[in-house]
Amino acid sequence: MTTTEPALADAPVAPPPGRLTPRKVRWLRRRRALGRFWRQYRASGMGMFGLVILTFFILMAIYSALGYGGSTNPIETLQNPTLEPPSLEFPLGTDNNGISVLSLVIKGSKTSLLVGLIASVISMVVGTLIGMAAGYRTGWADTILMFITNAFIVIPWLALAIVLAALLGQNLWIIIMIIGLTSWPGTARLVRAQVLSVKERTYVERSRALGGPGSHVVMKHILPNVMPVIFANTILTIAIAILSESALSFLGLGDPLNITWGTVIDQAFSKGAITIGAWWWLIAPSTCIVLVVLASTMIGFAFDEIVNPRIRER
């Protein structure tokens, strides 16, 4: 990234003592860039709001991973009242087995966030590899890769996911793979467009003229420049992955051994929570999904505003 504002470039990072080796210079530059990025990010109210919400849910997931949050085992909740509206004892009410909905939501946060994270990393890796290859190579390789990408965009992901889940079975890792492998085309197109514009810059041409091999040019010159955009896109993909997981679970394709927000909604819906009027059972997990997706979207937008120069100028 080039600096546009000289005032910001002079970040208050003291140069380390001793001789400046190329490695030290590089780290110094990176620390400055990071500091500059954080200062710009902090100014975005939307981004900070999203960050606070996401941190809250990440803490909730860690809390659940450490074994807290109450029991979700129906045998241990036999003495609890069933389908109890929110009360002091059960702040979010209970379900048809007397399990506290709060416990379900806390337990669900772990798997829901994990699925979103891993699936979007898969999507990022696949999308970046294909986008980079298509952008860097020209001619047939580009044409074929982009044809496959565009064909995958046409395939409605949920219909494909249903078919795959029906054929492959309902296991958490299969669900993660399905979401990862159906959400990469957008990233691939974005990365390709970025690579095409970066490729033409003079310093890339210079590196190639000096005899830099293709792998060197891609890894050292193109990838670092495309990385910020990929990162912003990945955060937006987390939101899509969490939405996708919840939709699959709602259709009853979730992993029966793992509780996610989507499976809680599926359970509530199929056990007739609407006719019973047990709104708390449905609204609590739904609110969690909406908040996490909203938070990732806001963070992604705030990121985009910083790393995407076209938007920033406005």
Add this chain to the structure above:
Amino acid sequence: MGTQRYLLGKLAQVLLTLLFILAFNFFLFRLMPGDPVTLLVRQAGATLSAEQQDELRADLGLDKPMFPDQFLDYMGDTLTLNLGESTIIDPGRPVTEIFVERMGRSLILLMTSTIASIVLGMLMGIYGGWRRGGRFDNGSMVTSMILYSMPEYVLGIILLLLFSNVFQIFPTSGYIDQVADYTGIAYVADYVNHMMLPFWTLTLAYLGEFYLVMRSSLLDVMGEEFITLARAKGVREKYVLRRHAVRNAMLPTVTLIALSFAFVLGGAITVELVFTYPGVGLLSYDALQNRDFPVLQGTFLFFTLAVLIANLVADLTYGYLDPRVRTA
């Protein structure tokens, strides 16, 4: 010249994609463990001897080599709209026939709600972008972000909770009153009444996206020099907006419409389930629950074709709106 080449190019692309999707659909269902006969025996609990199973395989052409014989059979069958027979949901009934019955209902719901969300979203986006930072813009911005983050079926459930428990205004499931047996105007009114909740769910669910894109694309255009020029010439604001800004800002939205159609169809599956609206979406859910593979394969093909056609329409619209695309 340019226009013709553009059209031909797009058409060739669509045909190639269609071929790719058909091949994908074929191998997807063939490469999975277990052939249709084994699956049928396992699920339906049909007691067939080994010879009977072999006979059935020969009947279905499964004893031939997968490529090219089975593949060519499949292509021929698909192109003549012979999609096989349902195994579980409606045993023995041709899949195509089931589709004909269901398709109309889904198309009506999807077309009306997509058009409504595009029109409403774009109008709101234009107004919001024009009065950027105003009360309307801020309000719509927050609403759009929340709607954008909400899964379609969650919105459906909220509407269902409101309208089935709190106010009992609209019917909560089905597409028609099965008992009443209406005809004429009464039939239409009853249909519309049943479609109201799924329609508003899908419309509201995709409104946010169109608002956000239209607004940001309008803001992009408003920074362009030709807008400043139009203003400098003394063109009235109303005309600057209508003739200069909106026309150019439409382009990215048209692209979005095409891209989002794959998502709209996904949403239709869950929304039809929430409201038990018997369209193709609910059919694919039933096929999934019963592992009725011929129907499942058919729904997959149907959804993909729908997106492909929508994409072609969007591409052609884009070419019409932006002459540069045609000549490039």
